[in-house]
């Protein structure tokens with residue numbers, strides 16, 4: 001007879017965990033599992049300092065800062081910026097390119113103030129700048145940027161106020177470039193120049209007809225929202241020439257979408273843009289800068305494939321292609337090499353942020369079925385118990401796959417029969433509950449055997465979902481990781497501790513919202529995806545922390561207040577030495593009062609209403625004064641507290 005205890009239940013090593021969660025593939029230089037079986041974060045310097053993430057989260061919790069948390073590792077952010085710049089420096093050297101790279105960070109990717117301040121600080125040695133796509137973002141960039149050489153690329157829809165601010169900012173020593181994205185922009189720029197008597201640096205955004213792919217594939221090309229077609233570019237050049245502004249047209253911009261997975265797409269776009277660049281020179285514009293936009297992707301699942309959660313190129317491959325293509329086209333046409341600008345948001349912002357949530361509970365129950373002591377009258381239950389008995393007495397050493405499949409099919413047949421009986425009134429609720437427990441037990445017993453024997457068979461594939469547990473997660477998918485819901489994006493998700501212990505089961509997560517879409521059930525799986533993740537048994541008395549990695553780009557700005565779950569705590573951390581860290585910034589989470597204000601509730605007014613309701617209940621003798629005091633105190637303190645659950 002098969003006995004689970006004598007199998008490898010306790011034999012589990014860190015390398016098994018690495019294989020299960022594929023952290024060696026997506027973890028890059030930053031994330032690994034340490035000897036204790038906890039996730040560690042490395043700062044990727046020569047002396048390889050790293051800290052224990054589990055210990056960090058526990059210590060943060062001891063400070064009374066509770067999950068969900070966004071942890072931001074300053075060192076990782078710094079390293080990403082440095083790697084982007086160094087990749088271009090290497091490529092420029094390798095191809096003897098005769099100009100420099102000078103990137104900008106697109107604010108829309110993560111507008112959080114501390115994040116932008118760090119990017120500006122860490123990027124200053126390379127004169128790294130900012131890209132804005134709206135007037136509010138322009139206000140941020142104008143106030144935060146200090147470096148006079150750094151570019152301030154002004155994209156997006158523009159009105160006169162936007163254009164005039166950008167022109168005037170030049171007088172503060174900034175380096176704004178107003179990018180013409182719509183035909184309308186040209187006239188607004190010409191009018192503003194006349195009005196202010198001062199000229200901006202002008203850029204022009206082109207619509208490329210090169211095909212893109214992936215999620216944003218359809219939003220580019222001839223019909224894209226932004227950018228000018230070739231005939232529109234020609235008209236614009238003539239208008240600028242007529243207004244004595246052609247000398248100011250210095251930059252060509254394109255952007256073919258985010259997370260471009262296939263380097264071929266990038267190469268095609270670069271070739272087309274390079275050709276437009278040299279042609280603009282021939283038309284008499286003094287083209288000095290080329291802005292290759294965003295699109296530089298992240299390998300979320302570590303598979304290195306041109307699929308939507310991965311990329312088939314490295315940062316260095318990307319830089320090489322940009323530099324080599326531009327050099328070719330410029331050299332062939334005797335055009336000076338331009339300064340290369342990229343607007344790489346995702347690539348810079350993703351790695352540094354880890355979202356941590358705790359598990360509040362599970363629906364996982366372990367049913368024990370007493371076969372002999374069951375004297376049910378129901379034939380279906382008798383049959384099911386008999387099936388369970390047969391499964392339990394299977395000999396694991398035999399080749400009995402067809403028998404296993406037969407028994408599983410029997411189990412499902414009896415379950416269907418029981419549902420029909422229930423519908424027709426021949427089975428009561430107690431019996432139905434009993435049936436479901438026995439079916440669960442049959443699935444459990446078969447799983448033991450097929451795992452032991454490593455059997456994968458399509459007729460048995462539905463067993464997993466019957467056994468799958470749901471883990472209740474203390475966060476909101478809509479607030480913290482909206483792309484998993486909106487566009488099915490996959491992020492690496494992994495428990496941050498217990499990696500010396502064998503995961504007990506497979507489960508998905510349900511979040512705190514009462515929306516049935518508020519769940520995490522899409523996980524990386526060797527270049528594909530799967531709906532269940534291996535997790536450890538949840539113990540109510542212990543913390544169980546899960547990390548969502550590579551989540552620093554776009555999730556915070558796109559997150560919404562569904563069910564009124566607010567911003568989580570954000571903590572910035574410097575890794576100061578091995579096992580030591582310093583918290584550099586803490587951005588406190590939203591209280592309920594803050595979230596209610598967003599929707600126009602006056603907190604004092606709410607409180608007043610509750611007080612008055614209590615008073616009339618006291619008058620009607622429905623509540624005592626003591627009870628009313630308790631209710632009001634709870635109400636008041638709840639307003640000040642987190643929107644998330646405490647343990």
Ligand SMILES: *Cc1c(COP(=O)(O)O)cnc(C)c1O
Nearest residue numbers: 255258259294295343344345346
């Ligand atoms: C969104 C956006 C970016 C950033 O793209 P990533 O793929 O995140 O690097 C850059 N430029 C423009 C114009 C954008 O709209």
